[in-house]
Structures are given as C-alpha cells and as structure tokens.
Amino acid sequence: MVKRLANFLKHSYLGLVLLFMYAPIAILILFSFTDSRTMSKWQGWSLGAYEKLFADGAVWVAVKNSVSIALISATVATIIGTFAAIGIYSMKKRRRMVIENITQLPMVNPDLVTGISFMLLFTAIGFTSGYLRMLIAHITFNLPYVIFSVMPRLRQSSNRLYEAALDLGCTPMKALTKVVIPDIMPGIISGFILAFTLSIDDFVISWFAAEGVQNISIYVYSIARRGIPSHINALSALMFVVVAALLVIVNLRSIKQEREAEAQANKLRSK
C-alpha cells in the first residue's frame, strides 16, 4: 500500500514536471491553428498562420541558413576534430595537457564573450561576408565538442591496432581510414550529432559574429522583440515535429541496438 502510494507520488511528480516542460510548446502548437492577432480570445480554427509562414520569404532564408550552416559546420568540425583527437591522443602528456586545456576554453567561455571576440576579430580584419563569419564561428565552437566525443572512444580502443596496421604495410593515412576511424565511429557520429544540434540551437554567438545574415534564432529574436506574430507559432510547431521525429529515430536506433546486444549476451550466456 505504502509502496503504491510512493509510486503514485513519483509518477505524478514526473508528470507535473513534464507538464511544465510541454505546456508552453503545446499552447504554441494549438495557437498555430488559429489566426488571431491577440491570444486573448479563441477565434476558431484556421491555417492562416501556416499560409503566412509559407509566404514569408525571410523565414525560409533563415531556415536555409540554419540548416546549411549546421550541416557544413558539423561536417567540417567532425573532420578536423576527429583528426585532432587522434593527433592529441598520441602526444606526450605535457603537450597534450596544454592543448586539451585550450580546447576547453571555448566550452567554458560564455557564449557572449566568444561572440564578441569573433565580432572584434572579423571587424578588425575587414572580413564582411556574414554567412562565412557565422560558419567559421560555428565550426570553432563545435570543434571541442567533437574532440571530447571522440576522445573517450580512442581511450577504449587499443593503440596497438594502428601500429599493427603500419607493420602490415599500411601508410599512416590508410591505417587511419581503414583501422582507427572505423573503430571510433560511434564517437565520431555522436560528435557530429552534437555539433549539428548545437549549431541549430545557437543564438548568442551568431548574433555577434554574423552581420546582416539571419538564422532561425536571429530571425525569431528580431521578430519577437516587436510582438508575437502568429506565423512564429506555426514555425515552432513545425520545428517541434521535425525535432521530435529526429530524436525518436536516433533513440529508437540506439535502444534497438541495446536490446540486440542484450539478446546476444543472453544467448552467449545460455550456451
């Protein structure tokens, strides 16, 4: 009896926190299906907000910028970062410590300061392409996360594999692509996913680093300062659906893998 009550309380608590987390999102989605200037009264169902969203060119430019910068910056950061992790891992302890500490700097540095530092640099050297400014900034803040995703995998894999590949006649590059990289692939993939999501989510660094170019965050910020237009509700609803779908796909894959591994382990044990 006591146990059932405790369980009930636990579940209610989780439910309450989830309610807090999802209520604003649910409200946004609900109100994306009505086209009223104010939200003080429900004015009936309508797809007006979506029509407005699809007619608004600036939104789609921002979405395109966000997605393309996230894809390119995550890819470049994953390539540079993976090689960097392999290089740093093979260094002597002292040098490795120095570089690892500098690598942590952008993770520790407040976004605001990182953003301002980019702005000062780009302004000083007269680099004016807003898109490239944003791209360089995103690659830079993604790099440490990729490196620290790959590093634990390297620690788990054996150093001898690389040496064995060399002994068997591989060039260093070939040993890397044929032996080391497949071995640390899960770390590389999670680094890429992390970089992609960080890039999509970023506002502060982009706000300072880029000039004249908008991603989703900058677009929403500049619009939301002036009020609450209905097509942003529609944009949020669409974003939420896409993100939820992506997360479910990614997680189902890993949950399935986990289950398969468990089944495999059970089979081995029963033999």
Next chain:
Amino acid sequence: MKRSVFATPYIVWMIMFIVIPMLFILYSAFIKDGQFTLEYVRQAMESPKYMNVLLRSIVIALISTALCLLIGYPVAYILSNMKKSTAAILSMFFILPMWMNFLLRTYAWQVVLADNGVLNMLLTSLGFPKGEFMYTQGAVLLVTVYNFLPFMILPIYTVLSKIDRSHIEAAHDLGANSIKTFFKVVLPLSVPGIISGITMVFIPAITTFAISRLIGGKNVALYGDLIEEKIVSSGSLGLGSVLSIILLVLVIISIFVMHRMEVEQGNEEGGTLW
C-alpha cells in the same frame, strides 16, 4: 610520420579563431589610441549602475540554478530508479525540449505571459482579473529555469544511473533506512553530476541576454544585456570588452570553486553531460 601531425590543422584553427580573437578583446579593453589605458576599467567599476546590474544577474542566476537543482534532482533520482528501458524512453521526453531552438522556447513563454496572452485569457475566462506577468523578475526566473532545467536533469541522471547498486544494498544490509542511505550514500556519490549540472545552468544563466531582453524588457536588464547594448547599440567596444572580461573572470572563479568542491569530495572524475 608522427601521428600528432594530424592535430596540426586543428591547432592552426584554434590559434586563429580562439586565441587571437580573445587577444582582440584584451586589446580593445586596455588599449586606446595605441596607449595602454585603465579608463574603461574605471568606468566599469565606478558606475554603481553596472555593479547593481552585475549583482542582480548573479542573484537571478543563483536562484534559477537552485530552483533547477530542486526540481531536477528528484526527476533524475526517480528516473534512475526505474526499469532501464522505461527510463531510456522517459528520459528522452525530458531531453526533447532541449533540442528545440532556444529562442523558440523563450518565445513560447512570451505567448503565455503576454498581457493579451494565454494565461490572461484563462484568468479572465475564469472570472479573475488580468495579471501583469511580462517584464517582471519572476517571469525572467521562470523562463530561465524552463530553458535550462534539462541541462540539470541530464548530468545528474547519468551519474545516478551509473551508481553501483551494491553500495545501496550494503547500506541497507548494515541497517541504514532508505532516508539515511540516500543522504549518506546516494547523494555524496552523485555530487559530480550535481556539479556539472550547476555549471551547465549557472554559466548560461548568468550570461544570458535574450531571455531578459524578451521577457524582462527594460525592467529586468541583466549583465548580458548591458554588454550587448554597449557593444552593438552604442558601439563602445572598450567598455563592452572590459565588462565581458569581468563576466569571464566571474565564470572562471565559479568553475574553479566548483572544481575544488569536487576534489574535496574525493572525486576527480566529473560527470559530464555528453
């Protein structure tokens, strides 16, 4: 060929885009017309306005970090005691909002809290008078907690679910009841998770400017707003740079303090989010 060569492109990139930009901040903070100057430092320190805003930012960041811990720890604890497969699916729901754009999450609260927003609609339809929620300190706190709560839950959950169950069983066998076991065994073992949770909430909370700008307006300006205003709107790069260095020093001090707490706990290896 040494393998460390593979890190060369990264090292070059790092120097160009991490080290040099930081030097630019130092330069614009302390150099004026080619001369070393402490003028901006004096401006930043002397004005009581700046110090008040800094104090307010620290207080708001501390309170929202404490609230996140208070709300988030039980969530992580309950999740970690569930069946593995149930916990995996449930924890996904707690991470999901984190993946949605930060600005859109903040915007959602604008829709709820605005004068003609959803909350007031509910209130008036139930016969209550309208309330004013926007542009208050409470609203800024609420939205900060909302935005950063997942960053508290996740590292604590990760650490809690890795705790060796035999420690807990041993405590029970030795006669500790569940409450005593929690405070003497589980809580101390979860300190690394708590510390990384605090770091991941406190630092963004103290440096935010979007939340306070959109939800707090002019009434609840934070240090981040001040810096943004100096750099972007009024173009005083020198003063803005000094203010951001002050912010950076504050963050470094808080990280150092938390690292010390972790070492004192005898736990070198911190819990990490990823």
